[in-house]
Amino acid sequence: MSEDKHKVADILINELQQQQYEFTDGDGQALEINNKGSIGLLAVGYKGLVALRNSRARNNYKNPNNLVATPKKEKE
C-alpha cells in the first residue's frame, strides 16, 4: 500500500507541476504569482500552493526562513 500511495502522489503532483497557472481575484483582476506568494494565492487553494512552489523552484528562490519542509514518510 505504501508504494501505491507514493506512486499516486508522484503522478498527481507531477501532473499539477506540469500545468501553467493563471489566476484572477474576486474582482477579475489577475493575481501575481511571484516567489513571495500572497494571501490571495493561498485562497486559490491547492493550485495556488503548487504555483507558488513551481515559481520558487524555477527561480531557485530560497525563503529567508529556509523554506519547504516535506513531511517525513510514515513509519511502516
Add this chain to the structure above:
Amino acid sequence: MKQQKKKVLLIGCDAADWKIIHPLVDQGQMPAMAKILKNGVIGNLSTLQPVFSPMLWTSIATGKRADKHGILGFIEPENDLSAVRPVSSLSRKTKAIWNILNQSGYKSHVIGWWPSYPVEKINGIMVSNLFHKIKLDPKEWQIIKNSVHPELLEIFFHNLLMHPIELTDEHILPFVPNAASVDQEKDKHLQTIGKLICEAANIHNAATWALENQEWDFAAVYFDMIDHFCHGFMQFHPPKISEVDDKQYELYKDVINAAYRFQDMLIGRLVQLAGDDATVIIVSDHGFHSDERRMKSLPHILAAPSLQHRHHGVFAISGPGIKKDESIYGASLLDITPTILSLFGLPIGKDMDGVPLVQIYSTPSTIESIASWDNVEGNHALNSNEDRELSSDNPAVLKQLIDLGYIENMNPKSKGTVEKCMYDNRMTLAKVYIDGRKHALALPVLEEIYAHQPDSNESTLLYIDCLFQLSQTEKASEIIQEFEASLKKKILSKKGIAKINAELEAMRNEQPQEDGKGVKKSQQLKASNQAGHDLRYVKLLKADLLVLQNQDQEAMEIFESLLKEGKLQTNILSRIGNSYLKMGMPDKALVLYRQLIEIMPENAQLLTYTARALMLKKNYEEAAENLITATGINFYLPTSHFLLGQCFFQMTEYQHAAGALEVALKMNPALSGAKNLLINIYQNHLNDLKKADQLTKELKEGIDAQPNDDANQKEFLIKPRTKKIQSISKEDIIIVSGLPRSGTSLMMQILDKSGFPILTDKKRTADDNNPKGYFEFELVKNIARNKKWIPKAQGKVVKIVSPLLKYLPPTYSYKIVFMHRDVREIVESQEKMKESSGKGKENTYPAHLEITYKKHITDLLEWFSKKHNIEVVHINYNTLLTDTENEMLKLKGFLGSDKPIEYQGVIDSSLYRNRNKK
C-alpha cells in the same frame, strides 16, 4: 434511494460572529459573504449548552444533542480507564449526515470536521480534524495515520500541506502591517498567526482539490481559524481594553478583521468551485464576545475559554429554491442536518432534536419523517467499535488542547487525570440534559458527582438547582446546608488574607521562589474569594427555598438585603426576579428584568421572564411582543411558545394561539397545559372538532412522543397562588408507586382518608408490617398478562409497585405519586418483613439488592421522562414524616384537588421503625 442531482456545500467557521461580519460586509471587505447575504437567507444560529466545540459540531452534523450523539467534551477516558484520549469519530454513537447520505447513494467529501479522526470510509473523500495541524518544528512533522480516506491519497494530500516556513512577509503583513517592529524572540504572536494561516490553508488545499477533481453531492468543510484567532487576539480588537498594552494594541488591533477577510477569501473560492447550481450553507457553532463582554481573565473551571463564546453563531444559506435577501429567526444548530436532509428530499429522523428550516424555501414542499436513521440498514460507513484500534495515542492533539487552555496541563495516564475527565464528562452530560429540559435524567448524574466531589462548587450549585426544578425541596435544603458549611470553612478571615498577601509579597522578593508554595497560597486566596461569592448565591438559594415553603416574608428580607449589597451578578438578579414572580410581585420582577435586558438585550430567557411578569399584569399585548422577540432569538424555548399561545388566546387571536401551541407541543409533548388549551381552542373557538379529536387521539396513542420531562410545565405553575387549580380528569388513573416498603401503603391511606376513590379488593388485610392496611388490588400483580381491569382504575387511585409500572398500557393517562426512601432503609425493612414472616434470616443484609434497586430507580426516572402520558410527583418517605405539611401541599398541587389532603392520624412517626432504632 438517490432521488435527484443536488449539490450542497456546508462550510463551518468555528466562532464566526455576525457582530464582526456585518460591519466588514458593509465596508466591502467580505465580498463572498456579501454575495451570500444578498442572494440567500441569513440569521442567528442558537447554540447549545455547554458551549464546547467538538460537542456542538457533532450536533450540527447529527441534528442531535450530546446525550444522543455521545461527544461530551474535548477528551474522554479510554474504555479500560487506563488513560484519557481526545474525543474521536469513534466516540460518536449515531449517524452523521454523511453516513445517512452515504447509505442513500450520495457521494460526500468531509474535510477537517471536528471530530472526524479516525476517518470513515465513505463514498468520497474524508480528511480528519488532525490532518491540518502544524508542528512548528518541521522535523517533528509526520503523517498521522487514518487521517485521509481513501488511504491511497494520503501522501498526495500531505504534499499539499503548507508549513509556516514557507510563508513570507506578504502573508503576515495583511494581519500585522507593522510586523517588522515585532521582537520575535520575545513576542510569539507572529508565529501563532503563521501557524493559523497555514492550518486554514491546509484544510482549504484538500477541500479545493476534492471539489475540483472528484464528483460530489455533499461537501462539508470545517475551519477552526476564526476561533483560534479570537482566543489569541480578541483582547486587541477595538475598542481598546484598558488592561492591554498600548504598543501591543497598535500592533495587533486589526488581526481579527484580517482573519475574517482571509476566511471570506477561502469561502469565495469554495463557493466558486461548487458552482452556481450548488446550495451553500455557512454556519458557526457559536459566536465570540467582541465588545464590553470580553473577559479580562478566565476563571479556574472546566474549559474556561468557552466562556468567551457568544451564544449565537451564524447561519446563511443560498442556492436554487432558496429565498433571496431574507432573514430567518430562531434557527438552531440542531436544525442543520434536518435541513440538509430536506434539501436532498430525504426524511427526517424523529429522534433528531432539530427540525428542517422550511422557512428558507421559496416554495415549501412536503417533508417526511422516519423513526430513526440509526435503524435503517445500508452502507453508512460509520466506524464501528472494532475500529477502535485505529485510534492511536495522540499526544499532539492533547498538547494542542492544553495550549489552547481547554484542558489543564496533565499526564494523560495518571489515575487522577482519568478520574477528573470521567467526572468532567458526567458534569457535561448533566448540563446537556438540563439544556434539553431533562432534569429527571440530570439528577442521578449530579447525585453521583456530588457523592464523589462534594467540594466542587459548580456541580453542587447545579445539583441544588436541579433539585429545585424537580421540587425536591427537602433534599435541596439538606445539600444547601452542607454546601454552606463547606464554603464557610474555605473563607479566610481578614487577618488570614493579610497574612497570605504579606507572605506572597515576601516570596516575590526572594529568588528563587520555593517550589509550588506561592501557587498554593494564591489558590487558597482564590478559593476564599470564590467561596465568598458562592455564599451569596447560597443565600439566594435559601431565599428561594423559603418561597417554595410559602415563607414569603422571610424570603423578601433576604432578597432586599442582597439587593442592598449591590454589585450582584446578572444570574443572581435574574433569580431574584423569578422569585418575585413566584411570590406574585410582577412589578418588582419587571424592574429587575428591565435592568438586565439593558445589559443583555439578546437574552431570550430574560425576555420570556419579562413576558410572564407582564402576563401577570394582564398586559398580554406587550407580553406577546417580548415573546415574539425571544423566540426570534432562540426558537427552542417551548415555554415561550406556550406563553405566546396563552397571550394570543387572551387576545382572542385563536388561530395564532393554536399555531404557537402546536410549536410548543412539537418541542415538548409533555406540556399538558398546552395540550388542554389547544384542544379547547379547536373545540370551542376554531370549530375544528376533527383536529381536536385527532389531537386527543394522537396524544393517547403516544404519537410523536419525545423524551422530555415535566420541568417546563413547572415554569408554568409559577403563577399567582390564588389562581384556581385545574381539576383532575375523570379519565386519569392515579397510581401510588415505589419499591415495596418505600411508603406506598402510607400514601394510599392518606389518599383514602382524603376522600379519593381507591381501587382495592381488600384481599390483603392489615398485619404487623402494615398495621393500617395495604390497600392493594390483587389483579395488579398479573398486569403483565391481564390488563382488562385497567378501565376500572380510571378516576381512581391504585397501588402498583415500581417493577410493574413498565406494563402500563400507553393508551391511558397516569398521574404517579412515586415514593422515594433511602434504599438501605428499604432493604432493611424488606428483610425485617421477611424475617417476621419466617422467610428471612436474622441480621442479614443483601448488599446486592441495594445496588439493583438504585439502578432500578435510575432506569425508572429515565423511563418516566420518555412517557408523554405519565406525570410524576416525587414524594420522599423520610420528608413526608418530618415535613408533612409541605409534602402535602406538593401533593395537593399535583393532584389538582380542591379538597385538603388529610393526614392527621395517618402519619405516625413510630412507623418509621428502622431509622428510629438506629
